[in-house]
Amino acid sequence: MARPRVLRRCLLAALSAVLVGSAAVGTAQADPAAAPAAAAAATFSDTFDGPAGSAVDSGKWQLETGDNVSNHERQYYTSGTKNAALDGQGHLVITARRENPANYQCWYGTCQYTSARLNTSGKFSAQYGHVEARMKIPRGQGMWPAFWMLGTDIGQVGWPNSGEIDVMENVGFEPSTVHGTIHGPGYSGSAGIGAPYSLPNGQAFADAFHTYAVDWAPDSITWSVDGTVYQRRTPADLGGKTWVFNKPFFLILNLAVGGYWPGDPDGSTSFPQQLVVDSVSVTTSGTPSGGKAIKGLAGKCADVAAGGTANGTAVQLYDCNGTAAQQWTVGSDGTLRALGKCLDVKDNGTADGSQVQLWDCTGGANQKWAISSANDIVNPQANKCLDVPSANSANGTRLQIWTCNGTAAQKWTVG
Incomplete structure (x- = not known):
């Protein structure tokens, strides 16, 4: 199962205040009090439209910087557009490179790789709903793409008490398999509770776009790939441990290189590698079903x-x-x-x-x-x-x- 990932200390300090979805995107509301039904459903959508080479929408995302000693990952996460940029065709491209253009220093010495990690902390959060991303993942030993969520109270209670919902993780040595996992107090890191999902006939996830989603409700999280449900978790799965998922969470997208779980890149791994994100959306459970966009x-x-x-x-x-x-x-x-x-x-x-x-x-x-x-x-x-x-x-x-x-x-x- 998934190994722990923690935020860098600089971001943890920024999360010490209570975080709310201050930049939720929905229908226009000049006077929130005039439209309580719309205001009650926090929603998020990003289809990454914009000129090639431009940055992601800073009203929705922020970029973390630095390394991650907790997982023994090898990359240095950078700011700017070198490792995270729009491609001009409606995609966000997160690129992992074998390089160190600015003499970045990592936990193991001079960093060998750069990549990017984005989150919506302080900009958007949601409690319950349908959370999905349509993505094409990279391939190769040591690659570790993920779409996941953390509780907004991480600055107060720390990890894993904050809770972590991994919508999708892939480790490069399993090209046909992704994992969905929850982490919380007493069931974190390698003890996280989850399940894998594999494509038939040895197909690789890196060969095409796929949609990774969770349907999240009080005391229930259900995972799917391309609409196919493959697991559901409730408090009954925790063996008496605390369910910490009935509160707001924010979103994270990242492409890690190396670490305890995937292992380091080797001679078979080519660079650069890319996580191509077509869309990310959150529709809360308060949103009525039916009808079409x-x-x-x-x-x-x-x-x-x-x-x-x-x-x-x-x-x-x-x-x-x-x-x-x-x-x-x-x-x-x-x-x-x-x-x-x-x-x-x-x-x-x-x-x-x-x-x-x-x-x-x-x-x-x-x-x-x-x-x-x-x-x-x-x-x-x-x-x-x-x-x-x-x-x-x-x-x-x-x-x-x-x-x-x-x-x-x-x-x-x-x-």
Whole structure:
């Protein structure tokens, strides 16, 4: 099972205050008190859109720096974009290199490798929900990629009392297998409680993207790979030890090199190696199920502003988060519905630039939509397409209809 991993002392000091999800991303809320249902469900989504070579969103992630003597890992985690950067194709790439460009010093002497480790501590945390990452992992002896979580109270109670949920770990000598594990007081490190999941027929996880997830509820954590559930843990599995998972946790992504569990790289290991992350999302258990996301420009979703249900509430582009404000059903009558109301062209408009909104379903032609095989969403009355004005992918951009032109601003995927 997974060996312990602990944060560097400098980060532990920063965690001495109570950490909350201060940067949770969800539907826009000018006045949180006006939309309590939306505010109650902390959600997180990052699809890593941005120019090649750019840094991750600092509003969502921070980079840790330094080595990790506790596991005898070999890498030095760096800041900046040398080891963690966007690739311009909707991915975060964490790269492990055999190098030491700045004479970094590790627990064993001069460091031999660099890599990156990111977390959402102080920026986002959640308690319960569906937590997932779609990733393509590296390969080779000594590689140790992981997607995991730590309790936000680690600064007060330390590890393992904080709890650790390993959504996915892989050690390079097991190319076909990943592990899901929990660690807590009396069941940490090699005594962690978990299970492996292996691909059939010797397939390697490094050959393709896979989705690693947990469904986390009070007194229950369930692991899956590509939607296939392979284990569930409850307090009954702890033999009387303390369950420490009914509280907020933050997210961590990292690529370690070497350590007690994977062993060190050897002559068969090639560098650089990369952990390619396509998306990370958290949808809390308070989020209603049902319906489908309508995903468009920059991987963002059609969203009902602030989860409002009043007639005339704006429909906008926003980070996908799985809330009810982004759950749309396609009616047999040609409507698109969310929160019990219909996607409506304001004032029955047919001109370019007519805004769309949420409104009581009336059966009118301004609430009829056709989804084409070319991924257009067309209002037949106006013969115009659902459109993001000026191709502006900023959160809160209000949607409209416009003459169909085949641009990315008018391409939508339902589901």
